Amino acid sequence: MKKNILLILVLFFFGEIIAQTQLVDSLKIKLRTHKKDTTRVNLLFDLAFETFQKDTKLANSYIVEAEQLSESLNFTKGKARINYLKGILENIKGDYVTSLKYFNLSLKHYKKINDKKGIASNYTAFGITHYDQAEYEKAIQSYLNALEIYENIGNKREVITCLINIGNVYSEIGDFDKAISNYNKALNKCKLINDENGISFIHSNLGILYKKQGNYYLAIENSNESLYYRKKTADTLEIAVTLNNLGEIYNSMKDVTKALLYHQKSLELALKQNNKKIIVANEINIGNIYKEQKEYKKALVNYNKSLETSSQINDLKSVAICFANIATIYLALENSTLARTNFIKANEISEDINNLPILTQSELGISETFLFEKNYQKALFYALKGRENAIKLDLLLEQRKAAELLSQIYYNIGNYKKALESHEQFKKLSDSLLNEENIKKIASIEYEFKYKKELNDAAERETKLTETVETTSKDLEKSQRNLLLGIITFLAVAMVLGSIIFYLKLRNSKAKTQNIITEQKLLRTQMTPHFIFNSLSVLQGMILNNEENKSVSYLSKFSKLLRITLENSRDKTVLLSHELEAVENYLSLQNIENEKITFQLYVDDAIEANAIKVPPMLIQPFVENAIEHAFKNQKENCIIEIKLTLVDSKLICVILDNGMGIDSSERNSNQNKKSLATKITKERLDYLSKDFKMDASITIEDRSKFDAQGTQVTIQMPYSKTEL
Incomplete structure (x- = not known):
C-alpha cells in the first residue's frame, strides 16, 4: 500500500497585499494621522491581515471598521480587499461555501474598477478553494484564468x-x-x-x-x-514537509531506520507549529513503519488517530488513505471482511474526489481480500481494474502489486501460461524499482548533499567570524588590529585546509562506496535470479517425475553451490581451490540442464591451488555467458574449456567455447547481461590491480582471429601466495 503523500499547495493568496514584515506598531502610528479617508481603510486592512493569525477578535474589529468606512466613502477597492480577506479567513476555517461567496463579491468590485491584479488574485483564490474541495477541473480552469491575466500584465x-x-x-x-x-x-x-x-x-x-x-x-x-x-x-514549516516526504521515500525503499528518523524530525517541527495536516501525515507514515515491522496494534492506533484528525479538518484525501491503511492491517491479521469494508470506504471516497492513485490501491486491496477468501473471479475482476489504472498512471508499485496478484489468481484458476507471464512481469517491475544503478546514484546524491551542507555551514561560520572581528576591531589599537588580522589569516588558512581535507575524505569515501557497489553487482551477476529460478524449476520437474536419486543429487549440488558462493562473497580473497570448487559445482548443475554441452577444466601442474589466493567471482559469469549465448544455433559438439596457467608469474585464466563467436553474438539484440558482466569485471579488476599491486586485465576475442570457431575470454587474475 502506498504511503500517504502530503502535497505542497502553494498558497499565494496575498499577491496584492503589502509585505508582511511591516510591524503592527508602525501601522498603528500611521493610523493615528488618518481619520476618515481611503488611506485609513488600507491601514485597517493591513492591520487585520497582520493580526488575524494571532488575535482573531482584534482582526475582526479592524475588518468591521474598514468595511464600514469603505461603504461610507464608496471606496470600491477597499470593499474588494476586505471581502477578499474575509474569503481567506473562511477558507482557513474550512467553510468553503462562504469563502467562495466573499471571493465572488471581491471579484465583482475589482471588475468594476478594472483592477487586473485584483481580478487575477481572486481567480487564484477560487482555484485553491476548489482544490480543497477536490473539484479539480474547476481548480485548473480558475488557475488558467489567473495565469492569462498575470502573463498579460507581466x-x-x-x-x-x-x-x-x-x-x-x-x-x-x-x-x-x-x-x-x-x-x-x-x-x-x-x-x-x-x-x-x-x-x-x-x-x-x-x-x-x-x-x-x-x-x-x-x-x-x-x-x-x-x-x-x-x-x-x-523555513521551519516547509522543512517539516520536506522531511516527511523524504521519510516516505526511504520507507518505500524499505530503509526503515532512515524513514523513521526523518518522520520523527518532521513530527517534532509540525507539533511546534501546530500544523494538523503535517501531524496527520507523519502519524500515518509512522503507522506504516509499525505495520511493516508487524507491530499491528501500534499501527492501528496511529491510523485511527490520523483518521479522527483528518475527519475533523475535512481532509478527504487523508481520510481515504487512513481507511486504506486500516484495511491493510486487518488483511495482515487475516480478517478479510473488515479489510474489504475499509478498502470499499477508501474506494468510494477516492471515486468522489477523483483521486485515481488511491482508487487504484483500493481496487488492488479489494482483489487481495477476495483472493484470501478464494473467490478468484471477483479477485480477478478487481486486479484487472487496478492494473489498468496503474498502467494508465504509470504507477510502478501498483503495477508490480497487480502482477503479483494476477500471478496467484491465474495459477489458482489453472491458467498457468498467464500465471507465468504475470510472474515474469512481477520480477521485471521489482528489478526496475530498485536496481543497482539507482543505489549508486542515491549514494552519490547523499554525499553531494552532505558536501553542500558542510560548505554552506563553513561559509556561515566564516561570515559570523568576520562580523565579530569587524565589530571588535573598532575598539582596538593599531597593534591589536594587526594581531587580529594575523588570527584571521590563520583561521582562513585553517578553514581552507579543513575544506581540502574534507574533500579528500569525501572522495575516498565515494571510492570505497563504488568498490562495494561493484562487489555487490558482481555477486548478482554470478548468482542471478534467472539461474536460481531455472534451477528450482529443473528440481521441481525431477520431483514431479519421481526421479528421487537424481533430484537429491541435484539439490545437494545446488545447495553446495549457494553455500560456496555466499562464503566466497564475504571475503576479499579465497583459495584458488575453493574458487575452482564453486566453478565445478556450477558446471555440474549445468551438465544436468544442458546435456549437449561438454565442459573441460585444465589447471597447470605448476599451479598449487591450495597455496594461491585470488579474488572470488571472476570466472563463473563468463562461463554462464558462454552457456546462454554461444550455442543458440548449435545443437551438438558444444564445448566449453577453462584453462588456468602460470606464465612469468602471471596467473592466466582462458575461457574458450566453440560457439557462434563474439562478433556474431554482438549482432544479436539482447546482450545486456553479457555487457554488464564484462563492464563490472573490468571495473573490479581496476580496483584489484591497485590492491594487489600487480597487473590485472580482461580481453574478449573472436576465435576467428586464430582460425578457430567461438569466443576466447582471457583474464589476467591478481593473486597472492599463502603458506601451506
Missing part, C-alpha cells in the same frame, strides 16, 4: 505561482506528464529571477511526484534540493 512571480498550482492539481489526479510540464516551466522562470523559495517548492513537489511513480532516485534528488534551499532560508 507579473512573473504570480505566473510561477499559477504554473505550480496547476502542476499540483495534475499531480493529484495522476496526470504526471502535464504536472511535470508545468513544474518545469515554473522552475525555468524561477531560475531566471533567482526565486529560491519557488525553486524549493517545485523541487519538493517533483520529489512527491517521482515518489508516486516509484522513481526513488529522482524523488530523493529533488527532495534534497528542496531541503537545501529551505535550510538556507530557515
Whole structure:
C-alpha cells in the first residue's frame, strides 16, 4: 500500500497585499494621522491581515471598521480587499461555501474598477478553494484564468505561482506528464529571477511526484534540493514537509531506520507549529513503519488517530488513505471482511474526489481480500481494474502489486501460461524499482548533499567570524588590529585546509562506496535470479517425475553451490581451490540442464591451488555467458574449456567455447547481461590491480582471429601466495 503523500499547495493568496514584515506598531502610528479617508481603510486592512493569525477578535474589529468606512466613502477597492480577506479567513476555517461567496463579491468590485491584479488574485483564490474541495477541473480552469491575466500584465512571480498550482492539481489526479510540464516551466522562470523559495517548492513537489511513480532516485534528488534551499532560508514549516516526504521515500525503499528518523524530525517541527495536516501525515507514515515491522496494534492506533484528525479538518484525501491503511492491517491479521469494508470506504471516497492513485490501491486491496477468501473471479475482476489504472498512471508499485496478484489468481484458476507471464512481469517491475544503478546514484546524491551542507555551514561560520572581528576591531589599537588580522589569516588558512581535507575524505569515501557497489553487482551477476529460478524449476520437474536419486543429487549440488558462493562473497580473497570448487559445482548443475554441452577444466601442474589466493567471482559469469549465448544455433559438439596457467608469474585464466563467436553474438539484440558482466569485471579488476599491486586485465576475442570457431575470454587474475 502506498504511503500517504502530503502535497505542497502553494498558497499565494496575498499577491496584492503589502509585505508582511511591516510591524503592527508602525501601522498603528500611521493610523493615528488618518481619520476618515481611503488611506485609513488600507491601514485597517493591513492591520487585520497582520493580526488575524494571532488575535482573531482584534482582526475582526479592524475588518468591521474598514468595511464600514469603505461603504461610507464608496471606496470600491477597499470593499474588494476586505471581502477578499474575509474569503481567506473562511477558507482557513474550512467553510468553503462562504469563502467562495466573499471571493465572488471581491471579484465583482475589482471588475468594476478594472483592477487586473485584483481580478487575477481572486481567480487564484477560487482555484485553491476548489482544490480543497477536490473539484479539480474547476481548480485548473480558475488557475488558467489567473495565469492569462498575470502573463498579460507581466507579473512573473504570480505566473510561477499559477504554473505550480496547476502542476499540483495534475499531480493529484495522476496526470504526471502535464504536472511535470508545468513544474518545469515554473522552475525555468524561477531560475531566471533567482526565486529560491519557488525553486524549493517545485523541487519538493517533483520529489512527491517521482515518489508516486516509484522513481526513488529522482524523488530523493529533488527532495534534497528542496531541503537545501529551505535550510538556507530557515523555513521551519516547509522543512517539516520536506522531511516527511523524504521519510516516505526511504520507507518505500524499505530503509526503515532512515524513514523513521526523518518522520520523527518532521513530527517534532509540525507539533511546534501546530500544523494538523503535517501531524496527520507523519502519524500515518509512522503507522506504516509499525505495520511493516508487524507491530499491528501500534499501527492501528496511529491510523485511527490520523483518521479522527483528518475527519475533523475535512481532509478527504487523508481520510481515504487512513481507511486504506486500516484495511491493510486487518488483511495482515487475516480478517478479510473488515479489510474489504475499509478498502470499499477508501474506494468510494477516492471515486468522489477523483483521486485515481488511491482508487487504484483500493481496487488492488479489494482483489487481495477476495483472493484470501478464494473467490478468484471477483479477485480477478478487481486486479484487472487496478492494473489498468496503474498502467494508465504509470504507477510502478501498483503495477508490480497487480502482477503479483494476477500471478496467484491465474495459477489458482489453472491458467498457468498467464500465471507465468504475470510472474515474469512481477520480477521485471521489482528489478526496475530498485536496481543497482539507482543505489549508486542515491549514494552519490547523499554525499553531494552532505558536501553542500558542510560548505554552506563553513561559509556561515566564516561570515559570523568576520562580523565579530569587524565589530571588535573598532575598539582596538593599531597593534591589536594587526594581531587580529594575523588570527584571521590563520583561521582562513585553517578553514581552507579543513575544506581540502574534507574533500579528500569525501572522495575516498565515494571510492570505497563504488568498490562495494561493484562487489555487490558482481555477486548478482554470478548468482542471478534467472539461474536460481531455472534451477528450482529443473528440481521441481525431477520431483514431479519421481526421479528421487537424481533430484537429491541435484539439490545437494545446488545447495553446495549457494553455500560456496555466499562464503566466497564475504571475503576479499579465497583459495584458488575453493574458487575452482564453486566453478565445478556450477558446471555440474549445468551438465544436468544442458546435456549437449561438454565442459573441460585444465589447471597447470605448476599451479598449487591450495597455496594461491585470488579474488572470488571472476570466472563463473563468463562461463554462464558462454552457456546462454554461444550455442543458440548449435545443437551438438558444444564445448566449453577453462584453462588456468602460470606464465612469468602471471596467473592466466582462458575461457574458450566453440560457439557462434563474439562478433556474431554482438549482432544479436539482447546482450545486456553479457555487457554488464564484462563492464563490472573490468571495473573490479581496476580496483584489484591497485590492491594487489600487480597487473590485472580482461580481453574478449573472436576465435576467428586464430582460425578457430567461438569466443576466447582471457583474464589476467591478481593473486597472492599463502603458506601451506
